[in-house]
């Protein structure tokens with residue numbers, strides 16, 4: 042075999058980045074793969090002016106790439122779950138290896154796709170699907186393979202982190218920053234996936250599947266977005282020595298496995314609290330290695346292409362050796378097929394609470410009595426001076442760790458107090474220590 046032949050489907054942000062990196066770094070890439078890697082075909086609805094495809098066959102029908110007998114590796118970069126699934130299954134049926142950046146596809150249809158790939162003896166690789174250019178999939182599959190993973194927590198959506206950072210540092214409006222993230226090619230085709238946490242939930246189930254050896258279970262993730270994070274909470278968090286980050290958290294304990302995506306307050310002294318802009322970071326705690334942290338660009342054409350091309354190189358090595366190579370994702374066994382999943386109301390964490398209280402003696406005592414009855418203590422407090430003409434003052438509390446349903450029922454009681462006005466805002470707090 043003289044070269045490994047690649048067909049790229051989708052020539053948008055990531056497709057064009059992949060095409061260009063493969064061309065520009067051709068010499069280094071071939072040396073590392075031990076064989077030439079040639080893009081012989083591109084499947085794209087339209088040309089992309091940032092790519093010179095003069096030497097490549099361009100097809101408008103992406104399925105022609107899946108059916109091309111010359112193609113060894115099909116690279117799926119069209120996004121979405123319907124056509125992308127058919128395309129990937131067609132490629133597998135044709136005996137081709139697949140590389141994809143599509144987290145929605147893997148999270149929602151991965152179990153089926155990996156089973157088909159395993160039966161066909163082909164690889165399906167997806168490094169770019171989680172945390173863009175950070176080699177986190179490789180870290181979990183290979184570098185941390187000796188460990189029992191206890192928990193992981195990550196900033197795994199670049200768009201969301203970019204929005205939170207710009208709002209905090211420059212006081213910019215949410216919608217304005219989102220538009221910029223879209224223009225920079227960071228956002229999903231439907232940006233509500235980014236801001237409502239769906240994209241992070243897709244990525245989290247992939248990480249959890251690898252970390253805990255469990256099937257992909259997208260429907261088990263508790264998901265809360267960043268669209269309701271208020272600027273005053275960002276400010277109060279800072280006063281308390283915390284930052285608000287949109288985290289994906291997966292934890293395994295004797296009670297079960299929890300999977301959750303939500304705005305989270307973390308101590309500002311943690312490295313991960315200082316990961317800003319489009320950068321992502323994933324903290325992984327293994328029983329042998331302890332905590333490890335992975336950092337890098339979570340979105341964008343070439344950072345994502347870096348991960349896509351790394352997968353192509355890995356598969357090219359396998360193709361060259363004529364073997365099955367790297368294990369497919371589904372390395373769970375009968376013991377982990379049906380893990381106990383912990384519902385969100387059973388999860389234990391600390392909380393930040395903000396409420397509007399009447400400015401008179403005894404109010405704090407009423408609130409802390411309700412919390413104490415639920416075995417929750419107040420760990421820190423900010424009580425603002427009353428403003429002129431404002432009969433109520435913001436009361437901000439940090440609580441001890443509590444079970445979610447106990448905290449929620451305490452909130453209901455606090456909201457019913459005549460001295461408390463409106464709803465109580467809550468944000469979960471994690472020390473990540």
Ligand SMILES: NC(=O)C1=CN([C@@H]2O[C@H](COP(=O)(O)OP(=O)(O)OC[C@H]3O[C@@H](n4cnc5c(N)ncnc54)[C@H](O)[C@@H]3O)[C@@H](O)[C@H]2O)C=CC1
Nearest residue numbers: 051052053054055085086118119120142143226340341345
């Ligand atoms: N943009 C980013 O920073 C990252 C994106 N991803 C994932 O990579 C994938 C691609 O994302 P982007 O490149 O950002 O999207 P994009 O929208 O820029 O590119 C997708 C391209 O595929 C083409 N396409 C879609 N359906 C097609 C069809 N049936 N036939 C022919 N062409 C078709 C579109 O015309 C478009 O040019 C998605 O799964 C996304 O979630 C993953 C990591 C980072």
Ligand SMILES: N[C@@H](CC=O)C(=O)O
Nearest residue numbers: 198199200228229340
């Ligand atoms: N829209 C995603 C792209 C990468 O996965 C993000 O912003 O992180």
Ligand code: NA
Nearest residue numbers: 168171173175
């Ligand atoms: Na990655």
